[in-house]
Amino acid sequence: MVSRVIPVDTFDLVIFGGTGDLARRKILPGLFRRFCAGQMPEDARVIGAARAEMSADEYRSFVADAIREFGGGKSCDDGTLEAFQARLEYVTVDAMGDDGWPEMVKLMDGRDVVRAYYFSVAPSLFGDLASRLHKWELTNDQTRIVVEKPFGRDLVTAKALNASLAEHFDESQIYRIDHYLGKETVQNLMAVRFGNMLFEPLWNSQYVDHIQITVAETVGVGGRGDYYDRSGAMRDMVQNHLMQLLCLIAMEPPSKFDPDAVRDEKLKVIRALDPVAPHHVVRGQYDASGDGPGYREAVEDPRSRTESYVAMKVGISNWRWAGTPFYLRTGKRLVTRSSEISVVFKELNHSIFGEKQDHRNTLSIRLQPNEGITLNVTIKEPGPGGMRLVDVPLDMTFAEALGEDAEDPPDAYERLIMDVIRGNQTLFMRGDEVEAAWAWTDPIIAGWEARGDVPKPYESGSSGPGDAVQMLARDTRVWREVKP
DSSP, rough: OOOOOOOOOEEEEEEEEESSIIIIIIHHHHHHHHHHTTOOOOTEEEEEEESSSHHHHHHHHHHHHHHHHSTOOOOOSSSSSHHTTTTTTOOOETSSSTTOOOOOOHTTTOOEEEEEEEEEEEEHHHHHHHHHHHTTTTTTEEEEEEOSOOOOOSSSHHHHHHHHHHHHHHGEEEOOOOOGGGSSHHHHHHHHHHSSSTGGGOTTTTTTEEEEEEEEEEOGGGGGGHHHHHHHHHHIIIIIIIIIHHHHOOOOHHHHHHHHHHHHHHHHHHHHHOOGGGGEEEEEEEOTTTTBBHHHHTTTTTOOOOOOOEEEEEEETTTTTTTTOOEEEEEEEBOOOOEEEEEEEEOSSTTTTOOOOOOOOOOEEEEEESOOEEEEEEOOOOSSSOOEEEEEEEEEHHHSTHHHHSSSSHHHHHHHHHHHHHHHOOOOOHHHHHHHHHHHHHHHHHHHHHOOOOOOEEOTTTTOOHHHHHHHHTTTOOOOOOOO
């Protein structure tokens, strides 16, 4: 299968926070991989911008080290790395002052190209950067800005951030990035739903028993303890990543595959979410184990009530999904690293094979680590002795089904950054969508604080708190086993 690389217009991509961890691990290696794929025009440039005093040559060395460490094995010894380094520039700037901005103006002067500014910095600096870009006249009619999460920590702060960006940029220029939406399988979810007659007629409460969305991590909070203890799993994962997956699985078919048409339908899902009752939410916090500290030790707060795990039952009050529960769970220090969406269809009304057996069709969409889609179907077990039924998977692991193109797919950041350059906002969150998500999330968090809820402890390397199992057991359902 021949890979098709879609060219993009010439661009200048300025990475504010260009020496930070995200730039080093994801953004710069991703850009190098796009360069290797032939997707970066000859006169395109990548400009690092940060407070650190550094020459352009020193920055090029910094980027080369990042690519060798996080580039995913791309060749660095055939001159490709040196060619990529030639596209790099660096400017020392102060986001809250005027130092370095005249040098930025001089560097950008005279180039009528796409200007993309990646705000890989703390959200508190978003407004300052937006203001200075306009003050120093560094924008044009092809300017886009990319902002990372967390986009606020509640509805009030999200509205304030939206307002500060809107002072200087139109909504069509703002790209709120959620890397989960750049994953190949997430986009394939839309292709499976809306590109196949087989599934869309069944995609409703008449045929679907329930849907599970799982994002499980084996790592703890690590060096992010400070940030994580202020956010917790609800703000860090549910309000954005899991919410986006929920929207894509539940939304109505858009009129066309167009940024606003897709995002209009996602917004309708969020606004149709039911309030979540306290007994439909389980919070957890991992304990210490032989191979690592517990959550409270990791964040250095023996009294912390921040959750590292959340499971919840969510309802959607609309014609398509009324009565069909969505079960969401995410957590750290779990038994395996895996992200999966499972659509569990209802049992047959009547079985012609005698004794009733629980054989349900399940469509599983694996987001990581082995991207692919599996449909469980029921067949006759081979051999004599009567009609014995067994469930078998129809498995489409992308690396096997699509060959070498799927073995090394573009990273989510690669795909999303190229979408920014193209001006395609389909996979980015709109301002009203972010605010609607916070409007639903805030009462849940406020309820925990008002009741003084304490997260349930769970063993590191387990599947999470036992209360999460009980939550589904009350509905005579079970969590699907998450496999690596």
